[in-house]
Amino acid sequence: MGSELELDYLLNHPIAENVTSDVNIETIERRSFSPKKIPIFSQGVSLLKDQPQYSFINDKESERVLPDIIHNQVQKVTINGQVSEAEKREFSRKRKIGVVFSGGPAPGGHNVIAGIYDEVKKYNVKSKIFGFLMGPDGLVESRYTEITQDMVDAHRNMGGFSMLKTGRTKIDSKKKMDLSLETCRNLGLDALVVIGGDDSNTNAAFLAQHFKASGIKVIGVPKTIDGDIQVKTDQGDVLCAISFGFHSAARAFSQNISNLANDGKSTVKYWHVCKVMGRVASHLTLESALQTHANLSLIGEELAEYVDQDRLKKAKENKTVDYNAFGMTLRHLSRVICDTIVRRAAFGKNYGVMIVPEGILEFINEIQVFIIKLNKIIAEYNTIHDLDFHRSFPVLTAKLDYLRRISQGMIDTTPFPIWNLRDDELFNQLPPFFREGLLVERDLHGNFQFSQVKTEKIIMDMVKEYLGVLKEQGIYKIGIEAEEYQVIMAAGHLDPDSYGAAIFRNPGAPYLLVKENIISQKTLKQALVSNKLMDGDDSVPAPIVDIYKKSEPNFKTQTHFYGYDGRGSDPTHFDCNYTYNLGMTAFHLLAGNATGQMAAIRNLELGFDQWEPIGIPIAKLMHLEERKGKLELVIEKSLVDLNSNAFRAYKALREKWVAADLGPDHYRQPGPVRFSGETEEDRPITLVLNSIRA
Numbered sequence: 028m029g030s031e032l033e034l035d036y037l038l039n040h041p042i043a044e045n046v047t048s049d050v051n052i053e054t055i056e057r058r059s060f061s062p063k064k065i066p067i068f069s070q071g072v073s074l075l076k077d078q079p080q081y082s083f084i085n086d087k088e089s090e091r092v093l094p095d096i097i098h099n100q101v102q103k104v105t106i107n108g109q110v111s112e113a114e115k116r117e118f119s120r121k122r123k124i125g126v127v128f129s130g131g132p133a134p135g136g137h138n139v140i141a142g143i144y145d146e147v148k149k150y151n152v153k154s155k156i157f158g159f160l161m162g163p164d165g166l167v168e169s170r171y172t173e174i175t176q177d178m179v180d181a182h183r184n185m186g187g188f189s190m191l192k193t194g195r196t197k198i199d200s201k202k203k204m205d206l207s208l209e210t211c212r213n214l215g216l217d218a219l220v221v222i223g224g225d226d227s228n229t230n231a232a233f234l235a236q237h238f239k240a241s242g243i244k245v246i247g248v249p250k251t252i253d254g255d256i257q258v259k260t261d262q263g264d265v266l267c268a269i270s271f272g273f274h275s276a277a278r279a280f281s282q283n284i285s286n287l288a289n290d291g292k293s294t295v296k297y298w299h300v301c302k303v304m305g306r307v308a309s310h311l312t313l314e315s316a317l318q319t320h321a322n323l324s325l326i327g328e329e330l331a332e333y334v335d336q337d338r339l340k341k342a343k344e345n346k347t348v349d350y351n352a353f354g355m356t357l358r359h360l361s362r363v364i365c366d367t368i369v370r371r372a373a374f375g376k377n378y379g380v381m382i383v384p385e386g387i388l389e390f391i392n393e394i395q396v397f398i399i400k401l402n403k404i405i406a407e408y409n410t411i412h413d414l415d416f417h418r419s420f421p422v423l424t425a426k427l428d429y430l431r432r433i434s435q436g437m438i439d440t441t442p443f444p445i446w447n448l449r450d451d452e453l454f455n456q457l458p459p460f461f462r463e464g465l466l467v468e469r470d471l472h473g474n475f476q477f478s479q480v481k482t483e484k485i486i487m488d489m490v491k492e493y494l495g496v497l498k499e500q501g502i503y504k505i506g507i508e509a510e511e512y513q514v515i516m517a518a519g520h521l522d523p524d525s526y527g528a529a530i531f532r533n534p535g536a537p538y539l540l541v542k543e544n545i546i547s548q549k550t551l552k553q554a555l556v557s558n559k560l561m562d563g564d565d566s567v568p569a570p571i572v573d574i575y576k577k578s579e580p581n582f583k584t585q586t587h588f589y590g591y592d593g594r595g596s597d598p599t600h601f602d603c604n605y606t607y608n609l610g611m612t613a614f615h616l617l618a619g620n621a622t623g624q625m626a627a628i629r630n631l632e633l634g635f636d637q638w639e640p641i642g643i644p645i646a647k648l649m650h651l652e653e654r655k656g657k658l659e660l661v662i663e664k665s666l667v668d669l670n671s672n673a674f675r676a677y678k679a680l681r682e683k684w685v686a687a688d689l690g691p692d693h694y695r696q697p698g699p700v701r702f703s704g705e706t707e708e709d710r711p712i713t714l715v716l717n718s719i720r721a
């Protein structure tokens with residue numbers, strides 16, 4: 028063995044310095060990448076043109092509380108051929124702009140800032156951009172930093188929201204609004220850009236209304252990996268096809284999921300259960316399904332539409348109406364999953380990949396009822412007692428005891444008589460970890476925190492239980508490849524035909540299934556004896572025992588949660604370009620004096636040269652929704668449209684992807700995000716499919 032290198036020599040060696048540096052080649056390449064610019068942004072001073080052809084039905088409450096921005100029109104950023112010197116001067120005047128990240132990170136956020144920064148500085152180098160720290164808290168508490176060229180350059184095309192960090196605080200009181208206004212006034216801001224999801228853009232609308240008299244503009248930017256900010260007009264025109272970050276997160280999840288598919292079809296022993304983020308909508312699941320062709324993907328929105336035809340039929344026969352026939356129950360869902368598992372096993376595939384959306388419980392009737400009732404109880408408790416429910420009852424037993432007392436009428440429930448003995452009984456039948464999950468503290472916007480609940484565990488526990496029943500009934504069996512059977516029988520000098528007829532339900536088929544009544548070595552022996560293939564005193568021939576054991580399923584799962592990893596990933600090319608242009612759009616909107624608008628880009632599904640920067644009136648996207656047990660005005664989340672091309676294509680192809688047949692699995696390997704090179708896909712598959720027209 029050679030002598031050890033001196034450590035100093037090793038660490039200072041150029042090769043070692045290179046490979047151990049914090050900054051690798053990928054990062055250098057990312058930082059130096061210049062996203063494409065929509066041509067209009069290279070053509071100078073823009074103006075905003077109202078687009079009255081795009082209309083929305085206003086919510087009455089939105090009209091009442093957002094009177095100064097509810098009448099905004101969709102605006103298109105366009106070019107004015109003849110700009111006067113005065114207009115140029117006004118457009119290029121020195122500005123101060125604040126930006127804030129709000130909500131969970133989404134890949135591309137830094138590029139929004141880079142887009143704003145580059146565009147602001149292009150028109151006036153003296154303009155300044157301030158970033159509020161730790162999300163909306165920074166705005167309320169006046170914590171900020173001036174964003175410099177170095178900061179922007181270090182974060183170009185990089186994931187996360189680390190430049191400013193983020194938070195989920197909701198600016199929901201007059202006091203917080205006033206403090207935010209004070210911060211912006213003290214800084215002399217012309218405008219504030221809120222980079223956030225549906226709740227943060229809701230906040231942006233309220234801030235725009237509150238700031239109106241001050242002249243400070245507020246612009247939102249549609250961020251969320253969940254993909255649930257999508258905007259269509261009443262006529263069905265798509266104005267915002269997808270929020271930024273969705274593509275990158277879906278690609279990150281899909282790479283991991285397809286790696287598991289690879290592992291699964293190699294080791295053939297696990298069902299990989301992948302829960303993917305999306306606190307309500309199943310867009311990420313749908314995109315991941317299309318990216319990976321996983322064997323089974325659950326789309327919450329579809330489950331909600333489920334109708335149990337058998338129950339309906341029975342009810343009709345009895346001349347009654349069975350309301351429980353509408354909507355999916357946990358029990359029924361576990362049956363649906365088991366059906367796929369059993370069908371694959373029959374072809375020797377006792378493994379697979381399944382994608383479960385994080386927000387699936389929102390679409391399961393009985394659970395949704397609990398979520399709504401518990402929201403109401405917690406909200407009422409907080410209001411009546413002016414205390415926090417979770418602080419008052421910090422442990423599960425205390426919470427359950429409170430619920431029990433309500434159900435027994437020991438607590439005056441006049442304002443919320445919604446928890447009865449039956450609720451209490453049903454709730455207490457759920458496993459403790461799940462009850463705890465359902466009682467978890469709501470986030471500051473009143474959203475149920477699905478990411479904290481082991482959704483996949485509750486579903487898979489029921490699946491395991493029911494598979495046990497199916498195994499007992501002899502229905503869940505692993506198909507034995509006919510060829511393998513022949514080899515084993517030949518080695519044991521046994522006649523495959525006579526034994527085959529005694530033990531298989533489908534002798535002669537390519538995959539042989541042991542008869543349903545053979546569920547133990549004892550029943551196996553009985554079958555052989557009754558077919559006169561052996562005497563009761565003899566032992567079952569070893570090859571037959573071997574075959575029987577091979578047919579006995581052992582259901583093994585590995586569970587995975589894909590969320591935080593994907594939302595922290597570096598943006599894809601699509602998200603880099605999209606977000607950089609969103610940043611520039613935000614600048615052009617505020618320079619055109621827009622407020623209460625969300626920056627968006629139309630035609631994302633078309634070629635880059637057809638991308639069109641626009642502003643969408645946020646107030647028109649709002650509706651009343653139950654939050655923390657009360658109705659609140661919020662932006663309506665966009666759910667998976669069951670009539671969309673993407674969903675219909677997935678639905679038509681999914682049976683093929685179940686691959687419960689003689690053929691191979693049909694997994695797709697999207698591979699890692701390729702930042703350089705021609706082969707990187709340039710937009711989400713759902714977007715591509717939805718853009719196909721006759």
Ligand code: FBP
Pocket residue numbers: 129130131132133224225250251252253304305306385470476477478590594
């Ligand atoms: P946003 O709506 O803020 O984009 O966040 C969505 C999300 O990524 C969900 O998919 C997930 O349920 C949630 O964040 C988890 O957030 P956290 O654990 O940070 O509170």
